[in-house]
Amino acid sequence: MEVKINQVEKVITAQFIGRLDTPASLEVSRQVQPLIDHADLTVVLDCSQMEYISSSGLRIFLTIRKAASARGGRVIIRNMNEDIRKVFMMTGFLNLFEVEKA
Amino acid sequence: MKKGIENQSFLRQASKTGLLLIVVAIVTLEATALVQYYFSQKGIREEASLRAQSQLESTRLKISAVIDEAETAVRNSVWIAQWSLDYPDSMVAVTRRIVCENPVVVGSTIALVPGYLPSRPLFSPYSYQMPGENEVHYRQLATEAYDYPSQEWFVKPLELQVGYWSEPYVDEGGGDILMTTYSMPLWDYKGRLAAVLTADISLDWLTDLVGNVEVYPNAFSMMISRTGQIMVCPVESLIMSRRAQEVAADMEGGDVFDELNRSMMAGETGNLSLKYRKTTNYVFYAPVEKTGWSMSIVIPDSEIYGGIRRIGMMVKVLQLLGILMLILILRSSIKSQLKFKKLSENKERMESELKIGRGIQMSMIPKIFPPFPERKDIDMYASIVPAKEVGGDLYDFYIREEKLYFCIGDVSGKGVPASLVMAVTRSLFRTVSAHEKSPQRIVTIMNDSMSDMNESNMFVTFFTGVLDLGNGHLRYCNAGHNAPLLVTGQGVRELPVVSNLPLGVMPGTSFQEQETDLACQDGLFCYTDGLTEAENAGHELFGDDRLIALLRSDSLAESQLKAVSQSVMEFVGDAPQSDDLTMLYLRYMNESLPDRAERHLILHNDIQQIPQLAGFIEAIADEIHLDQSLAMSLNLALEEAVSNVIMYAYPEGSDGLVDIEAIIRHDRLDFIITDSGKPFDPTQAPEVDTTLGVEERAIGGLGIYLVRNIMDDVRYERAEAKNILSMTKRIQ
Numbered sequence: 001m002e003v004k005i006n007q008v009e010k011v012i013t014a015q016f017i018g019r020l021d022t023p024a025s026l027e028v029s030r031q032v033q034p035l036i037d038h039a040d041l042t043v044v045l046d047c048s049q050m051e052y053i054s055s056s057g058l059r060i061f062l063t064i065r066k067a068a069s070a071r072g073g074r075v076i077i078r079n080m081n082e083d084i085r086k087v088f089m090m091t092g093f094l095n096l097f098e099v100e101k102a
Numbered sequence: 103m104k105k106g107i108e109n110q111s112f113l114r115q116a117s118k119t120g121l122l123l124i125v126v127a128i129v130t131l132e133a134t135a136l137v138q139y140y141f142s143q144k145g146i147r148e149e150a151s152l153r154a155q156s157q158l159e160s161t162r163l164k165i166s167a168v169i170d171e172a173e174t175a176v177r178n179s180v181w182i183a184q185w186s187l188d189y190p191d192s193m194v195a196v197t198r199r200i201v202c203e204n205p206v207v208v209g210s211t212i213a214l215v216p217g218y219l220p221s222r223p224l225f226s227p228y229s230y231q232m233p234g235e236n237e238v239h240y241r242q243l244a245t246e247a248y249d250y251p252s253q254e255w256f257v258k259p260l261e262l263q264v265g266y267w268s269e270p271y272v273d274e275g276g277g278d279i280l281m282t283t284y285s286m287p288l289w290d291y292k293g294r295l296a297a298v299l300t301a302d303i304s305l306d307w308l309t310d311l312v313g314n315v316e317v318y319p320n321a322f323s324m325m326i327s328r329t330g331q332i333m334v335c336p337v338e339s340l341i342m343s344r345r346a347q348e349v350a351a352d353m354e355g356g357d358v359f360d361e362l363n364r365s366m367m368a369g370e371t372g373n374l375s376l377k378y379r380k381t382t383n384y385v386f387y388a389p390v391e392k393t394g395w396s397m398s399i400v401i402p403d404s405e406i407y408g409g410i411r412r413i414g415m416m417v418k419v420l421q422l423l424g425i426l427m428l429i430l431i432l433r434s435s436i437k438s439q440l441k442f443k444k445l446s447e448n449k450e451r452m453e454s455e456l457k458i459g460r461g462i463q464m465s466m467i468p469k470i471f472p473p474f475p476e477r478k479d480i481d482m483y484a485s486i487v488p489a490k491e492v493g494g495d496l497y498d499f500y501i502r503e504e505k506l507y508f509c510i511g512d513v514s515g516k517g518v519p520a521s522l523v524m525a526v527t528r529s530l531f532r533t534v535s536a537h538e539k540s541p542q543r544i545v546t547i548m549n550d551s552m553s554d555m556n557e558s559n560m561f562v563t564f565f566t567g568v569l570d571l572g573n574g575h576l577r578y579c580n581a582g583h584n585a586p587l588l589v590t591g592q593g594v595r596e597l598p599v600v601s602n603l604p605l606g607v608m609p610g611t612s613f614q615e616q617e618t619d620l621a622c623q624d625g626l627f628c629y630t631d632g633l634t635e636a637e638n639a640g641h642e643l644f645g646d647d648r649l650i651a652l653l654r655s656d657s658l659a660e661s662q663l664k665a666v667s668q669s670v671m672e673f674v675g676d677a678p679q680s681d682d683l684t685m686l687y688l689r690y691m692n693e694s695l696p697d698r699a700e701r702h703l704i705l706h707n708d709i710q711q712i713p714q715l716a717g718f719i720e721a722i723a724d725e726i727h728l729d730q731s732l733a734m735s736l737n738l739a740l741e742e743a744v745s746n747v748i749m750y751a752y753p754e755g756s757d758g759l760v761d762i763e764a765i766i767r768h769d770r771l772d773f774i775i776t777d778s779g780k781p782f783d784p785t786q787a788p789e790v791d792t793t794l795g796v797e798e799r800a801i802g803g804l805g806i807y808l809v810r811n812i813m814d815d816v817r818y819e820r821a822e823a824k825n826i827l828s829m830t831k832r833i834q
Contacts, residue, residue, distance in 0.1 A: 062801060065796050
């Protein structure tokens with residue numbers, strides 16, 4: 001799993017590439033720390049290349065969302081594939097995030 | 103034609119036997135009657151002879167009494183008559199006294215030997231009584247007209263010098279009565295023959311006495327004198343007018359009469375039989391002493407044997423009737439035997455036809471086992487035992503396009519009608535199933551067809567199935583038949599069936615199709631209720647429990663079915679089989695069944711091993727062509743479950759294993775995750791509320807929530823110190 005974080009003005013974008021499974025989540029939870037630190041900005045989570053997500057991955061997303069909620073930022077999930085979208089739907093996460101397609 | 107000849111020969115044989123029987127009966131009856139007749143006749147003859155002789159004897163005694171009395175009267179008067187010789191004038195008084203003092207004596211004279219008294223050369227004073235008078239008359243017999251010295255009564259005693267009974271004679275002067283005279287020679291004191299003293303006695307009483315001898319109603323008596331003069335006879339014109347010899351000469355067969363006359367006149371006693379005018383007569387005769395008379399009793403044999411002949415006649419009539427009845431009985435017996443023979447011939451014919459029917463019926467159902475020797479994936483055996491020659495049970499099976507079509511059915515009722523419906527059912531099954539793959543369609547079409555033409559209101563309980571030999575998928579449809587038994591390694595249970603209506607009850611009935619999957623070595627035991635309702639002598643049913651106890655998943659179909667048959671036979675014993683008994687056992691033996699594929703993965707309790715699950719699932723998904731999306735869901739569920747174990751089951755830092763087994767069936771996937779860690783039941787985790795807002799949502803609990811959502815069934819079980827989590831996902 002690779003996470004590319006890129007900030008342009010007040011929009012901070014994290015691109016997830018690969019499978020966000022449980023062991024990956026351990027790593028990713030550290031890598032996304034800048035996003036939590038900048039939770040007052042607009043955080044864009046680019047999932048266009050994310051192949052898979054487990055509950056631990058969902059927890060990272062929720063942590064970011066909670067931080068943004070606390071700091072007054074926005075979290076936008078962009079370009080989820082259909083399977084991942086299904087998981088979001090299943091867990092009620094679709095209601096928690098702004099979701100947009102590219 | 104052949105039967106006709108057989109019948110004729112049977113008839114001839116029976117008639118022969120009957121005739122023999124009748125002849126034997128006649129001979130026996132006749133012999134018995136003859137023996138009886140002979141001895142009876144002998145007895146009767148002896149009795150008749152006895153009776154006749156006793157009559158003769160008593161009559162003779164009565165006559166003798168009279169004769170003796172007359173003789174005595176004469177003898178008693180001899181002295182006075184001797185004395186009177188010297189006083190001729192007193193002779194009248196002497197004779198008168200004899201007549202007066204002796205009632206039997208009706209006349210008496212003392213006739214002097216001519217020349218004895220010179221003064222009275224002929225002298226015979228005679229005293230007599232007229233019949234019915236007491237007065238005694240006198241007459242001199244020595245007249246011109248009556249030459250007494252030449253008379254028999256005078257000559258014989260002088261000649262013989264003893265008392266002499268004269269021949270009977272009719273006394274013309276004394277009223278035409280039959281008389282006889284006893285004469286005694288008289289000697290004077292000087293010893294010279296001087297005269298004859300006589301006593302006449304009337305024989306009127308003799309006629310009455312002898313004539314009234316009645317031995318038998320039609321018997322009669324006769325008496326003749328020593329010269330054959332007829333003294334007593336039923337024919338009055340013959341009395342004293344004819345001699346017996348003359349009568350005999352006039353008769354045909356006179357020899358016997360002559361013989362009789364000779365014997366009688368000779369004073370013999372005896373009996374003989376003589377034929378006269380076609381009747382045989384028995385004659386018993388005996389002499390009357392002193393007089394030279396002979397008396398006979400003539401008894402026609404019809405008199406003697408009349409009774410016995412009447413009895414004989416009646417016996418003959420009875421015999422005839424008996425024989426007639428015997429003939430009638432024999433006749434009707436032969437007739438009924440002929441009828442019985444015909445009936446049993448009919449029965450034989452029916453039986454042979456039923457036997458042929460049975461042959462035809464049996465040829466309709468597959469009977470060669472193993473039926474598919476080249477196939478290793480199916481093991482089948484079936485048997486059908488009709489209660490009668492032909493039955494109403496059926497089974498059938500065949501393979502078309504790698505699918506086994508099979509059925510079992512039970513027609514209501516038994517015997518020929520049921521067998522016809524059975525034949526129709528079996529033909530319909532073959533015809534319909536040749537074009538239809540769905541058991542439900544097969545049953546529906548069969549039902550409509552059978553209901554339309556079901557005028558006899560017979561119906562068929564029917565179960566049919568189509569087994570996909572490639573994957574063990576069984577589609578089946580039941581029409582009122584009892585549920586087959588599913589025999590698996592885990593035990594025996596009824597195949598779940600919707601009962602539905604039997605075939606032929608109502609057209610347009612809708613039937614529900616069901617399906618299941620057979621694993622390798624799973625067996626389906628189909629049977630008719632003749633099996634479980636087989637009764638022993640105590641009316642106890644064989645029952646489901648006995649059957650279920652006999653079924654074993656590892657038995658071959660043939661030995662299994664034979665074991666059941668054996669057990670039923672032993673149970674039923676001598677009780678008659680009441681219903682057709684049919685069994686069909688099929689065992690699915692496809693060992694290369696993808697359905698049963700198993701995949702194994704063993705992980706250490708290290709979270710870094712989790713990515714292996716992705717490969718594990720991917721391999722399965724490739725194998726059974728699962729789509730990407732489902733594969734990902736399965737991966738997710740598996741990962742959540744396994745990571746739960748890795749994170750919670752084993753203490754931090756300790757080493758443990760997680761065993762992941764996937765069982766692949768065509769319609770579902772089973773995942774069984776086993777670990778030896780501390781007891782942990784993830785299914786008990788609290789539900790996650792997915793409707794909460796960002797602030798309220800908890801971080802944890804999502805994993806098991808996902809598992810539940812993705813899988814169709816999640817079960818936890820703790821066994822042998824292991825946590826076992828089973829998850830099922832149905833697939834199309």
